[in-house]
Amino acid sequence: MKENKKTYWKGLEQLTNDPEFVKNADREFPEAPTVSAEGGASRRDFLKMMGFSIAAASLAACEAPVRKAIPYVNKPVDVNPSVPNYYATTYSSGGDYASIVVKTREGRPIKVEGNKLSSITQGGVNAIVEASVLSLYDKQRLTGPMINGEATDWSTLDNAVSTALNRANNIKIVTNTIISPSTESVLEDLANAVGGADIITYDPVSTFGILQASESFYGFSGLPTYRFDRANVIVSFGADFLGTWISPIEFAKHYSKGRKISTENPNMSRHFQFESNMSLTGANADYRTPIKASQSGLAILALYNLLARRGGGTPVQATTVEIPNLERAADELWAARGRSLVVSGSNDPNVQVVVNAINDLLGNTGETVDFSRPSYFRKGNDVQMNQFVSDLAAGRVGGVIFYNCNPVYDHLRGAEIAEALPNVGISVATNETLNETASLVQYVAPDHHYLESWNDFNPKAGEYSLAQPTITPLFNTRQAQDSFLVWSGSATNYYEYLQTSWRNTLFGGQTDVTDFTEFWDRTLYNGVYSVAGNGSIVELSGMGNVGQAAAEINRNYTADSTNVELVVYQKVGIGTGVHANNPWLQEMPDPVTKATWDNYLTVSQRWAADNNYRMFEGDAKMARITVNGKSFLLPVVVQPGQANGTVGIAVGYGRTKAGRVADGIGINAYELLDNSRGFTNFEVLTGVTVEMTSDSYKVARTQTHETYMRREFVIQEATLGEYRENPAAGRYFPEIYSEGEFVKPSKISLWNGHKYSQHHWGMAIDMNSCIGCGACTVACQVENNVAVVGKEEVLNRREMAWIRIDRYYSSDQSAESYKELEVASDNPEVVFQPMLCQHCNNAPCESVCPVIATSHNSEGLSQMTYNRCIGTRYCANNCPYKVRRFNWFKYHDNKDFAAVNVAQNSDLGKMVLNPDVTVRARGVMEKCSMCVQRIQAGKLAAKRENRKVIDGEIDMACAVACPTDAIVFGDMNDTNSQITKMLKIQDSISATKEVNEERAYHVLEEINVSPNIWYFTKIRNKDKNEA
Amino acid sequence: MSIKRSLLSVPLRLSNLALLFFLFMGINAYAADPSVSDSDDAITAGRSLFNANCRACHALDRRGVGPALRGVTERRDIDWAKRFILNSQALIQAGDATAVALFKEYGNTVMPAHTFLSDDDLNNLLSYIEYGDTADASAAAVGEGVEGEQATGGIPSEYLTIILGVLVLVLLLILIVLGLIISVLTKYLNKQPLDQEDKEFINQKTDIKAVFKSDAFILIVTTIVLALVVKTAIDGLYSVGVQQGYAPTQPIAYSHELHAGQYEIPCQYCHTGVEIGRSANIPSANICMNCHTHIQNVDGQEGMSPEIAKIYAAIENDQPIEWVRVHNLPDLAYFDHSQHVVVGGVACQTCHGPIEEMEVVRQHSSLTMGWCIDCHRQTEINTAGNQYYDKLVQLHSETKSSLRVKDIGGLECAKCHY
DSSP: OOTTOOOEESSHHHHTTOHHHHHHHTOSSOSSOOOGGGTTOOHHHHHHHHHHHHHHHHHHHHSOOOOEEOOOSSOOTTOBTTBOEEEEEEEEETTEEEEEEEEEETTEEEEEEEOTTOTTTTTOOOHHHHHHHHHHTOTTBOOSOEETTEEOOHHHHHHHHHHHHHHOSSEEEEESOOOOHHHHHHHHHHHHHTTOOEEEEOOSSOOHHHHHHHHHHHSOOSEEEEOTTTOSEEEEESOOTTTTSSSHHHHHHHHHHTTOOOSSOOOOOEEEEEESSOOHHHHHOSEEEEOOGGGHHHHHHHHHHHHHHHHTOOOOOOOOOOOTTHHHHHHHHHHTTTSEEEEEOOOOHHHHHHHHHHHHHTTOBTTTEEEEEEEOSOOOOHHHHHHHHHHHHTTOOSEEEEESOOHHHHSTTHHHHHHHGGGSSEEEEOOSBOOTTGGGSSEEOOOOOGGGOOEEEEEETTEEEEEOOSSOOSSSOOOHHHHHHHHTTOOSOHHHHHHHHHIIIIITTOOSOOOHHHHHHHHHHHSEEEOSSSOOOOOOOSOOOHHHHHHHHHHHOOSSOOSOEEEEEOBTTTBTTTTTTOHHHHHSOOTTTOEESOOOEEEOHHHHHHTTOOOBTTEEEEEEEEETTEEEEEEEEEOTTOOTTEEEEESSOOOSSSOTTTTTSSOOGGGGOBOTTSSOBSEEOSSEEEEEEEEEEEOEEOTTSSOOTTOSOSSOEEEHHHHHHOTTTTOOOOOEEETTEEEOGGGOOSSOOOBOSSOOEEEEEETTTOOOOOHHHHHHHHHTTOOOOOHHHHHTTOOOOSSEEEEEEEOOTTOOSHHHHTSOOSSOEEEEEEEOOOOOTTOHHHHHOTTOOEEEOTTSOEEEOTTTOOOOOHHHHHOTTOOOEEOOSOOSSOTTTTTTOGGGTSHHHHTTSOTTSOOOOTTOEEOOOOSHHHHHHHHHHHHHTTSOOOTTSSOOHHHHHOTTOOEEEEETTOTTSHHHHHHTBOOOSBSSOOBOOTTEEOTTGGGOOOOSEEEEOEEEOOSSOOO | OHHHHHHHTOOOHHHHHHHHHHHHHHHHHHHTOTTSOOOHHHHHHHHHHHHHHTTTTOOSSSOSSSOOOTTHHHHSOHHHHHHHHHHHHHHHHTTOHHHHHHHHHTTTOOOOOOTTOOHHHHHHHHHHHHHSOHHHHHHHHHHHOHHHHHHHTSSOHHHHHHHHHHHHHHHHHHHHHHHHHHHHHHHHHHHSOOOHHHHHHHHOOOOHHHHHHSHHHHHHHHHHHHHHHHHHHHHHHHTTTOOTTOOOOOSSOOOHIIIIIISOOOHHHHOGGGGTSSOOOOOOHHHHHHHHTTOOSGGGOSSOOHHHHHHHHHHHHTOOOOEEOOOOOOTTOOOOHHIIIIISOOOHHHHHOSGGGOSSOOOOSOOOHHHHHHHHHHOBOOOTTOGGGHHHHHHHTTSSSOOBGGGGTTTOGGGTOO
16 A cells, blocks of 8 residues: 555654654644743633623623724825725835735735736745735834934934035945836935945845856846746756745746646646755755755856767866766756756856856857846845955945945944944944944934835836835835935935936837826836836857866865855745844744744754754754854754755844844854855855754744644645656545445535535645745735744744645655655655645534534635634644644733734734734634635625626735745636636536546545645656655 | 906996896796706706705705705796806805895805806706706605604604503593492491391401412512513623613714704715725715815804814814714624625615714614624615626525525625624
8 A cells, every 4th residue: 555655754753753743743732731921820810810800891891981983184085994005016125126016904004915017026925025014013113313323303414414424535335236226326426426435235145156257258247037937947056046046036936837737738847956955946846966065066067068068068177076967957958958047056156157158058048048138136246345344444434324234234244344333434324223234323314114115126127117105104214315315415305306217218218108197107006117129138248268167166166075064045034134023034934944933053864863963843952063263052953955064054043133023033144154265155165063062942843733643645746757647647536435335535425515606715726836935824924914923832833824834755655664764865855735724615623613613604615703712622623634723822912922923012013914804812713714804805896896706806815925826716616717727627516516637636535524725736847756 | 257247247236137137037938948958867967966066055945055946947047047056156246136145145155166067067957956856855854854754654652652641540540430439339238237247258358468478479579570680681781782872972063963864965975985895984074174164153153163163173283083983893893884885775774773863873773793683684685787696696596585695695604703
């Protein structure tokens, strides 16, 4: 029975049947819940109090409190209480970019969604963009300008800054990448007005290597547009393009186009990944090869030589290195010339030169590597920044303006900057919060939040977008561009400046619209504007010198290093750390490690075995890591798939002045980076030592919560070859013995079934498209007012997420003994499975509720009625999918959770709550409601307009957020809906739909709970099942 | 316009009178003017113009802020009426006697200019004023004569009390008469020679103490008392948090009876959200000022009414008016006005009661879940012309009963709780 099946496991402790794990596996929540979090009241006290409070409540009820209804004095024409407004605007932080639509209620932005009109992000968002709305209501934001730490007013600050700037010589303006043309020109104006200041651009996670390589190879300094949708074969060397690299939303959207598969189009791209840490992108690769960081340059060189031999190019001298799958990758790349793509996450210009040469050899330049529309997402120059820090340290800088950047924290020489800043003649920062850098400068002129600002963006040649305010500024802040205009002596404001610049350039460059106001309003409404035609054609001149790059690579990389190597990476949720003070992002489990609220050292299984280290659940030990003299203590997390001999640490932690959510978590990995070779190197190849200590530490990981008790067939998968032969490959068809024969489980039921006469809502989740990025989980949290519980409560398995992404590793199927099964593969395959309430037609939870607080409705939804719930938790016990979450505490208006659950604990934070969704009380159960508030609103809109519901007008928060369109929601009674077509439903009347799509399956079909959520089998583009 | 004005401003009363004379002469000729037609199209167009521009101050058959308008084409020359509608102030300033008289009569209330109306618009408007909505007249009559309506609905409650009182009085009289008869008869019998047994029977005294002490009596009384206590307790518990009849004093003594009742201002004029969303909206001060820029006191009194002054103060100080919320649904219940008013076609009064008669707004309904559910059980769905319900109507047509809210999930939890 088992021989042909893989073993799936969520964590190492499950695989090895760790006693602690087994003890907890059948319990959704751990034993003996602590109640300390609410002032030490015991259950008995609670009962005592209850008696009194009932009496008190009935007395109090005699005199209802007077509630006020306060209307506007002057109601704005377009704001109607209870009716949402949507504004197209743009999210941008450094070079990270997303065109978005913001939902506002009563003038408050409450939800961010992707703008489908954008040709770049195409309606997609990621977790950081979703969560950015909460940072608007961050208590840490400055409420007004400051001079030397004292609050002041704007005119005093302007006078002081203008005078000081005019007096100072050698002024530097430091910024992260700016993709706003008008902001750049305002900064240039300022630079000229103060007598020629230099503008220094750097990026915390820089792509300087790519910029330099294009310069030396093509004679053009810029990033190309990578077209993952056009590539049939993708080879990535450490580039986490689905999670964090350059423009992950765009890349995920494009990548998913090549991963959608159907019987009509049984083709998909093949993805090779060579990397040290297990990244989100690596987890999605068809062939993933762990390589040491010290081999990465050589691996690319080897690939170049393999291809050069095939294509008649000149192979270069290269140190031989043994890399599995490289030969195969070369073969396939060669076969898909012009339809393939090689990328590298390395910041080494020499490596990127070879990558350029490979793409040139393959004829990809102009096809999948598109220089005709260069992108401007990263412009940082490591050399310039390095020079600036040296100048600053040597006292050669007379004045410095930091435009929304935080180099004291996120530059490797931040400590030197911090030390030198007090000696600079004038220092100004425009940061929104008093962060590590802003707290050290003389003048702080806080910028608006991006949701309060006007701006324009030019993320790519020919592609523009606008940002507009979605709320009146909350505090006495001022848009940084306005500050710059004031300081440069201009009388105009930035809004006028922006309009003038658009009138002169873009409006003048088109002929469709003759009236500027109309042009402006239309662009503002759409949020984006594309210049007709093919954009600027970049002349690529000459070929770079591969030989020279190869020589450098041979010198700097080794095939057989025995050093411990550190690879610094970004987490999908935390990114560069700018948004670290956002509890939604902190509590979002990392897609791969499933750890929340923490920074840790990832090590390989072999390293753990060598050091006799085992971790189960969250119980970890600390290790001391020393990098070139700097020493830190970090918990150790064993990461299957980590290249042996390497360790990984994420940036974005170790903040000291981010705010109370982020401060004190982890260490600042930027300090560990290496710039000995002129660029910021995220791979530290020498001088790293790691020693285990005996200190214990708890890492809050959600990976082993809610297990399936080793039930099989939760994950169903096949290879592309198998799928082509049989579309139902990998499917499991359970049969139940009944009355003398084996029948499908759906044939046997205790229930009479429901009747869905109008709508039957359902969802299809394509596990082939799902990349596990977690955007849906944050979107759900925002939409449904899901509480943040904090690290302690996550350790108690009490996280509240309504949708989680289960990450499964799978081992080799070739194991012959059970003992062998327990040996985790060094490089396992990974599957992501979004798990949420399955809205079962035969819901086991509904029948056990003693007070009918959960019930089924006539549209297929399993409803949860909080005000009926008395908290018996029978439903959670009876849920086979473990998707019900219990409110162990009152998470709102509770000072014990105020530090983490900021959206429900202060007047400012509460502005982000969705007014259409109840904030749940202590002691009630909650779960995915299938965004019933959106369903109700959509139906009402249709009814008001006397029409039927149009497919697509009602969509779930998770489905809208998904950057790969892996989640499809719709009405299965509607014969024309996308979901009906996807699932190939023919009979659309009965409650139990006959689904003819071969890949679609129910998780745990054998128990016939008849869910309304279908999963599509995972298809791997592999020759055979191999781990 | 300037020519007209110069012509009219000739300060010769005589010429004005002559003009008036000619104008009155013209009435006969204009009364049959085909431009003011009684065609349905004209009336419909006129109605929407009237509702949009005039309704706030005028009614057809009843005096409001301005005069009742029906019959204006007979009372006045049509051209004059049109000029007055277009810009009454111009006429008044020109010294037109009728116009000045009207202006004075209605407390110097300025009627805004409507220069945007075309001649066709004016004709349509006059058509509506003349021939439209005769039902409006009856509705207005009902609105004015509340007692009249009650009289037609059965015996008024005061009469009922009087009748009951009289009945009780009659019964008491009968009781007294019977008592008198008994005493007379007893006296008479006592004078007759009777045997001991009969005497005892006649003179027996009722032992009240014994009755009070009897088990049956105690049982009955206890049961009744218990039943009453339990009933009161249950009623009391059910009404915890129920504020039916709640009529708090508002910061401004605003009268719905005046605005919605007498002046027939449509509810939606102020409660702008009722057709578009969940919240009906308490009107913002600028909506009040649409009318109260012109109307500053009641019934033509001089100066500004202290209540109206509060609106001006709110605007000047930029301080919103803090109304006391009368209808408080719990936060866990989602109620959407547009669903009920637009889709369901439910009248405001169904839930809010006779709001147009309320001097002070009070909570008419209990607003309990039972009350919601009862209505959802009984109410038939307004499916006419709404494609959304097509499939449901078709499926339901197999059954004999009508399609009610409960039949399409109107009793399900997640309709209101999420």
